[in-house]
Ligand SMILES: Nc1ncnc2c1ncn2[C@@H]1O[C@H](COP(=O)(O)OP(=O)(O)OP(=O)(O)O)[C@@H](O)[C@H]1O
């Protein structure tokens with residue numbers, strides 16, 4: 313299993329979430345976060361306004377997937393979060409050692 317985490321622009325969240333659902337991803341965790349990338353201190357446009365701040369609002373998506381789906385999920389996120397602009401985000405993929413579905417006790421891929 314893999315744990316795919318993506319930091320994306322908030323306005324892209326709905327589109328990315330719908331694309332993941334369509335691809336058969338069953339669960340997702342979402343958080344509102346702040347972050348910065350390489351352009352620290354430079355301005356980035358957010359909702360039409362230019363932010364001078366070095367920490368900008370982002371959405372963090374987390375998805376646990378079977379190994380077979382990991383590349384596809386990362387590519388879906390990349391395609392749908394991409395706006396061809398700085399700050400569009402980043403995807404991090406982790407090895408996932410175990411998953412447990414609390415209600416049933418299922419483990420591994422069956423728990424996803
Ligand atoms: N190396 C990193 N480690 C952890 N989080 C990061 C890292 N790089 C980017 N992020 C997170 O991703 C968000 C978006 O990063 P961003 O897309 O600006 O990356 P970038 O490398 O500056 O690329 P670009 O030049 O396209 O802007 C950041 O606000 C931060 O939350």
Ligand SMILES: [Mg+2]
Pocket residue numbers: 348349350351398399400
């Ligand atoms: Mg950047």
